[in-house]
Amino acid sequence: MIVPSLQVTLAGDTMVIAVAGDWRLQQAGQWPVWPESASRRPSSAVLDGSQLASLDPSGAWWLLDLLGRHGLPVNRLALRGFSPATSAILTLVGQHAVRGAPKRGRERAWVLALGRFSHRLAGHAGDSLRMIGHISEEMLGMLRHPGRFRLKETFAQFDAVFVQAIALVSLMMFLLGVVFTYLLGRQAMQYGASIYVVDGTTLATCRELSPVLVAILVAGRSGSAITAQLGTMKFDEELDALRVLGLSPWTVLIIPRLLALIVAMPLLVFIGDLAGIAGSMLIANLQLAIPPSMFIDRIDTAIDPGTVITGLAKAPLFGIFIGLIACHTGLKVERNARSIGLSTTATVVESIVAVILLNAIIAVSLSWLNL
């Protein structure tokens, strides 16, 4: 490796710029700068490459950029002593070199962002309505022609959404029941109100914790799976293939998944209720010396069936929202690698927000109606 160098001399009126050494990307840290003693803007200039050992496009770019910035006519340089290979590189780079970023228009970024967001939101709302319309139409068609209904597919989905989630829901709600009861118990013991722990935990579990947490779990598990599956099918044209074969993606794919979610959710919430209560019973026994028989007695006397029913009634509603969000996002996936990841994340986040929002609305409405 010969260190690159640049020398400027004057031969009469002509400036001679002699380059020597290796002018390649490997020498990038050692590329010469313009010597300070050299005067600018000569009447003519010659580039002498007789001592040049090697040149690559990056080195050529640096050289031409250097010459250009010091007033030399880069397009009309006289070359001397260059081999055919190096002069070809120099010419090629001279034709293509671009300095500086292309001009970008000034934008009021936040105004544009707000506009784009609103536009997208409106588009989303329109697409959702259209999708709900399609689904309703197909379901009505199924009522008239029950043969169209895909029983096997629905059961397969039901297995995936419900059966395979039982263990996880039970474990999660059991542990939650344990923790919640422990915390409540600590407070209640101070006031000698231990028995009211039963009321508190059962109410919280059946009415709020179980429905919301099971919905979040199902959104993360099944919602993202639905989005990923539909998105991939849209991406590699499987949905188009279905349509071309005379089948409807709504009937074949989406309605079975929606129905599976709607039926599975209350069942899962009920299992969650049982697991949560079991966890509470365990801690009540260990910490508060409330035996299971007393626990159950207390539930009988103090808790109103409406509590459990409210929780179970919220479940299918959450299921519908999770299903619609998952299908909607899945069908909007674009043809690139990041889109699937972004869509599944969006499904989970939007579902969780929707569930919590709905839950709050229901809670406020019910208390307003004194239920």
Next chain:
Amino acid sequence: MAQPVMRQALAEASHVVTRLGGKTIHRGVSLRVEQGQITALIGGSGTGKSVLLRVLCGLLVPVSGHAQLFGKDIVAAVRSGEINQLRTRFGMLFQDGALFSNLTVEQNVAAPLLEHTRLPRDTCFDLARLKLSMVGLPADAGDKLPDELSGGMRKRAALARALALDPELLFLDEPTSGLDPVSARAFDQLLRTLCDNLGLTALLITHDLDTLLSIADKIIVLANGKVLGAGDLASIRQLDDPWLQAYFASRGDILAPPPRETR
């Protein structure tokens, strides 16, 4: 007959045996990629052309045999970590471009420069724009994401990225697949021009007979896990292999079958 000039081999395989998933792909492949030439690697589907390329890049270790890159043993280089230094000396064009999907085209081409050199950021982007212009992409393509480009433009962008570090050697995996005939021929000419002007060596895997006819200096035929033959177009056409004869027969209008000696 003139003595053939002994050129330096930038990439070389000797008696390479590879196995993937229990299946033996190469049974002793030996070839040389010589400096200054465009070498085309052809063969039927499933003959292991892409696998051989992965061996030469150091992405796959052969079961036996030796592979060399710039005179250094590849397996030893992978073990010692020297392979990353060697990788700055060659560029690879993957079949679908393999551009990073969350970076713009300009950022894709600048990425190797930002990683491997200590040049200032502005200079890296200037050099990236130089390469984009050299491969014939318009100035506004730089700000686009890869999925906003057409197939032909994506391949050119991938070529620009392969050229980012001014390599001596290029590997190309089916560069013209999926391109319409006009774009394919334009790409071939671009490759030839750049190789001639920059003194590049290229090894390209191709099914495209027009590429062979227009820009290949040397052709290597892979069949049954071995090299069936290596040489220029005329010598390859003399080889007696049914697949090869069928391959060339598909362009019977341009290629008259070689005259057989009957004396």
